[in-house]
Amino acid sequence: ERKRRSDTHPSDDHQAPKDGSPYNMMKPRTQTPPVVFLKTHKTGSSTVQNLLFRMGERDRATFAFPHHSYQFSYPEKYGAVILHSPYSQKVMPENAVYITILREPLRTFESVFSYYTSTVPSALSLFLESPDAFWDPKEPGNCLGRNPMSFDLGIDSQQWNTTWRTDLSLLEETFQLVMIAEHFDESLILLGSLLDLNMEELAYVRLNTRSLQDVTHLDDDTKDQISAWNTLDVLLYDFFLQIFLEKVEKYGLERLNSEVALLRATTNRIRRKCVARSGVYPEELEDLVRPWQTDTVTILGYQIQKNLTKPEQAFCTRLVLPELQYHAHLYFQQYGRDMRAVPTDVSYFGFMLVLKGDICWIKTSHRKTLSLER
Numbered sequence: 001e002r003k004r005r006s007d008t009h010p011s012d013d014h015q016a017p018k019d020g021s022p023y024n025m026m027k028p029r030t031q032t033p034p035v036v037f038l039k040t041h042k043t044g045s046s047t048v049q050n051l052l053f054r055m056g057e058r059d060r061a062t063f064a065f066p067h068h069s070y071q072f073s074y075p076e077k078y079g080a081v082i083l084h085s086p087y088s089q090k091v092m093p094e095n096a097v098y099i100t101i102l103r104e105p106l107r108t109f110e111s112v113f114s115y116y117t118s119t120v121p122s123a124l125s126l127f128l129e130s131p132d133a134f135w136d137p138k139e140p141g142n143c144l145g146r147n148p149m150s151f152d153l154g155i156d157s158q159q160w161n162t163t164w165r166t167d168l169s170l171l172e173e174t175f176q177l178v179m180i181a182e183h184f185d186e187s188l189i190l191l192g193s194l195l196d197l198n199m200e201e202l203a204y205v206r207l208n209t210r211s212l213q214d215v216t217h218l219d220d221d222t223k224d225q226i227s228a229w230n231t232l233d234v235l236l237y238d239f240f241l242q243i244f245l246e247k248v249e250k251y252g253l254e255r256l257n258s259e260v261a262l263l264r265a266t267t268n269r270i271r272r273k274c275v276a277r278s279g280v281y282p283e284e285l286e287d288l289v290r291p292w293q294t295d296t297v298t299i300l301g302y303q304i305q306k307n308l309t310k311p312e313q314a315f316c317t318r319l320v321l322p323e324l325q326y327h328a329h330l331y332f333q334q335y336g337r338d339m340r341a342v343p344t345d346v347s348y349f350g351f352m353l354v355l356k357g358d359i360c361w362i363k364t365s366h367r368k369t370l371s372l373e374r
């Protein structure tokens with residue numbers, strides 16, 4: 001049973017609606033509901049995951065871990081169908097809250113592309129000039145090479161088909177909240193309202209940020225090409241952006257803005273307390289806080305302050321802890337042993353864009369478990 005907390009809540013200072021809507025903050029605090037977070041690629045999802053990990057660890061929640069390594073394998077059919085299938089009902093209780101996050105599709109694709117493809121000079125522009133020449137949709141690792149967010153949400157990411165609109169509506173019904181990376185703080189307030197999280201629990205540092213020199217500038221032509229190649233993601237994003245804006249309106253813009261201001265003040269205070277250096281290159285970081293790197297881009301991390309008390313150190317370390325290390329820590333805490341590596345006889349793909357010609361491949365590897373004090 002989760003204890004009632006006395007600290008500031010996003011909506012403590014406000015007269016919230018009593019209409020039974022999911023954002024009605026007058027309800028008595030109850031235990032956090034079970035959460036399904038569908039972690040989309042390159043959308044800010046690791047930042048959200050970090051605060052959900054903190055929430056789950058505080059609640060001593062049971063986490064669903066993949067059998068091997070860090071990533072569930074992808075079945076042939078997934079997403080919208082699975083979410084409503086007996087399989088998902090068996091796994092998650094009926095009161096589970098479904099959450100995900102989307103990001104503006106041009107930036108998402110650029111980030112996915114740079115992360116999962118090795119660099120030849122101007123790889124992105126070369127690819128976009130004639131994507132069909134480089135990209136084979138039948139390659140199982142190529143699923144993120146076109147409309148990556150549609151793929152992650154389990155709807156057809158290759159082509160428009162007649163069920164696409166229905167699939168979108170099904171997703172809308174399934175997800176209580178689709179966060180929008182471009183309105184990250186506003187999304188967090190809605191998340192906090194759904195899950196009864198206070199400002200400290202919503203505070204975050206931006207995780208998985210690429211070094212600026214790895215970010216490709218997108219000129220207008222490139223933007224048009226990316227949009228044309230990812231039309232389904234553009235539709236998906238526009239659809240959920242609209243829904244998000246409607247949610248904001250229902251919540252009350254004035255109320256939201258004042259809570260965002262409070263969140264930013266709290267976040268700044270916590271960052272000052274916890275973070276000694278941000279934007280730190282991997283070679284300067286200890287194993288515990290070094291984000292996973294690919295051969296193609298540099299992912300930056302954080303050094304925490306010295307001279308913190310033990311509880312502060314525990315909190316601050318978790319705040320900046322990269323996904324794989326936090327995952328390994330929670331796995332160890334739950335099972336009392338290290339995560340299983342992928343056996344060599346199991347065919348497993350992380351993700352790779354397998355492109356024909358010179359623009360090639362990527363990833364997958366495993367990390368050792370690192371101990372993290374409470």
Ligand SMILES: Nc1ncnc2c1ncn2[C@@H]1O[C@H](COP(=O)(O)OS(=O)(=O)O)[C@@H](OP(=O)(O)O)[C@H]1O
Nearest residue numbers: 041042043044045046047111184206207208209210
């Ligand atoms: N708070 C917030 N708001 C907006 N954008 C954010 C935020 N946090 C992370 N990011 C950016 O999201 C990119 C990393 O996304 P993910 O964590 O989902 O990546 S991953 O799929 O788990 O590897 C990565 O984008 P790129 O830097 O363009 O690659 C991060 O900079």
